[in-house]
Amino acid sequence: MTIRTAKTARTALDLAAAGVVAPDRIAEIDAVAARFAVAVTPDLLGLIDPSDPEDPIARQFVPAGAELEQTADERADPIGDAAHSPVDGVVHRYPDRALLKLTPLCPVYCRFCFRREMVGPDRPGLDAAALARALDYIRMHDEIWEVILTGGDPLVL
Numbered sequence: 256m257t258i259r260t261a262k263t264a265r266t267a268l269d270l271a272a273a274g275v276v277a278p279d280r281i282a283e284i285d286a287v288a289a290r291f292a293v294a295v296t297p298d299l300l301g302l303i304d305p306s307d308p309e310d311p312i313a314r315q316f317v318p319a320g321a322e323l324e325q326t327a328d329e330r331a332d333p334i335g336d337a338a339h340s341p342v343d344g345v346v347h348r349y350p351d352r353a354l355l356k357l358t359p360l361c362p363v364y365c366r367f368c369f370r371r372e373m374v375g376p377d378r379p380g381l382d383a384a385a386l387a388r389a390l391d392y393i394r395m396h397d398e399i400w401e402v403i404l405t406g407g408d409p410l411v412l
Contacts, residue, residue, distance in 0.1 A: 263362075264295045267318075275303045275317060287318035292364040292375025299363060316363055333369050344381045344389040352401040353393060357381065361408040374407045 262269070267284035270276045275295075276284060287293070295316045303313045332338075339348040346354040359378035368374065381389065393399055 261297055263297065264300060265293055267293075270295065270317060273300045275300055275305050275313060283320040284318045287320065287322050291318070291322060291371045292361075292377075293318055294362065294364050296363055315365055315367070318366060322366060331372065336370075342388045342392045343385045345392050347392075347396070347399070350398050352403065353396075353399050354403050354405050355389060355393070356406045357386075357404055357409045358406040358412055360406070360411045362411060370406075380406070 264270045264273050264275075267276070267281040267288060270284060270293075271278050271281055273295075284293070299312060299316055303317070304310045305313075307313075336346045339346050341347055344356045346356065357380070359374045359380045360376060361374060364371065364374065393402060
């Protein structure tokens with residue numbers, strides 16, 4: 256049975272207190288949380304079935320030690336954003352569209368996120384000067400007709 260909580264779980268102890276992880280997993284989750292952000296909202300915690308080790312909601316949001324395993328084939332920038340980032344906060348991969356990465360924050364952090372190295376409450380977002388440079392870049396490229404707001408989750412703004 257899941258324990259209802261009024262706060263977002265951001266640590267291994269929070270997840271254990273909510274009843275969604277066993278106390279013997281705290282060290283494993285702490286190791287993952289030291290590298291990647293953790294946040295699971297109370298509503299999502301309430302949907303997790305702690306008696307099911309393959310619970311799909313837990314697998315999406317609760318850290319697992321396997322996240323720290325890295326193979327020789329993996330890259331630090333798995334989708335190649337860096338090669339297409341002319342200024343901080345902009346990814347301009349296709350001629351007519353660009354991504355504007357406004358914030359590194361999300362209300363929850365998915366374990367499969369391909370930008371997980373760059374999101375989280377302790378990651379730097381765009382300051383006013385960087386945002387101005389990003390917007391100037393977009394303004395100077397008339398071929399860009401679509402700007403996709405991303406980051407993190409721009410709805411947190």
